[in-house]
Amino acid sequence: MESERKNGVEGKGIMGSNSKSFGVCDLLLRVLALLLTLVATIVLGVDKQTTVVPVKLVDTLPAVNVAVTAKWHYLSAFVYMVVANAIACAYAALSLLLTLANRGKSKGLGTMIIILDALMVALLFSGNGAATAVGLLGYQGNSHVRWNKVCNVFDKFCNQVAAAIVVSLVGSAAFLLLVLVPVLKIHRQIN
């Protein structure tokens, strides 16, 4: 009984001391994550470039100019990253609404949101990893398997991919912080 009563008092103390700062920090991070994943999805999703490259078909004839196009959905890793960012963006919007509606009343919902946040961290980070690895291949090529670099031809395309990856990385860092900040808050309270 004694411990239960104390427990209740302690619980109220924790609520009172942190509900405001916790809520604001959480909401800000969520809005940030929403915006960043949205920007990353759009930047990579509209990525397209057509350039003219000279191709020599026969050695004796002068080079023929051929228009080649690079689109984001030509590489499956970029498709994966766009889909991952779109899912994370939709989830961020949904969880923002749920957090606003909930306001720390229901404990089960808070746990649910943290659990889904962790899932989004895994999804976003794997998407970023895939896009970064393939982007690096496009930037440097791989001489061992004779995959030529393509970024010397499609410079604007590659810059846009790089921008999308950086934005998406910051967005995934925001999701990671969404998991870590409550942990740090509780840690500070019990110390």
Add this chain to the structure above:
Amino acid sequence: MASTDKPADPEYRSSSSSPAPVDYFKFDVILRFLLFAASVVAIVVMVTSEQTETILFNGFPLRRPAKFRYSPAFIYFVVAFSVSGLYSLISALASISVIKKPDLKLKFLLHFLFWDALVLGIIATATGAAGGVAYIGLKGNDHVGWQKVCKVYDKYCRHIAGSLAVALFGSVVAVLLIWLSAYSVHSRVPK
């Protein structure tokens, strides 16, 4: 720590005396050892993937090896899973040592949650990066003229695929670890 801060104490006592907060430390230890095993298997299978094949290059037969360290994505993969293997071993031992000490459980859970989230980020990126490159190796990409290599290096590709499957399993285990820790923390902290 129990002596330094009195206010947080009742929480522990109530959690150790009352049956309400469920204890998942046994599952925690099992999952950590699974993560360790998955990391070790993924590294070993990846590092042993070496194959030398004779290929025709401009009409001349050449013996060309395929090694994992020819691709930066695979190097990153090995480094990341070395980190996760080391971390999971240390944290598994810590988790075993804390089973008998209920006073320290919440503190350890918070530390675990923090580092688990970071390790999940690392290995999710590594799995994504290696998966993205391996997919291009398997399917090739006509748009940028990257030809598939798995037709030639079949054994090499099987090693990579096996390693990736184990790595994916490891990432799922890391997500489960976070879920478990988050759930235990939330069942311990009154909100």
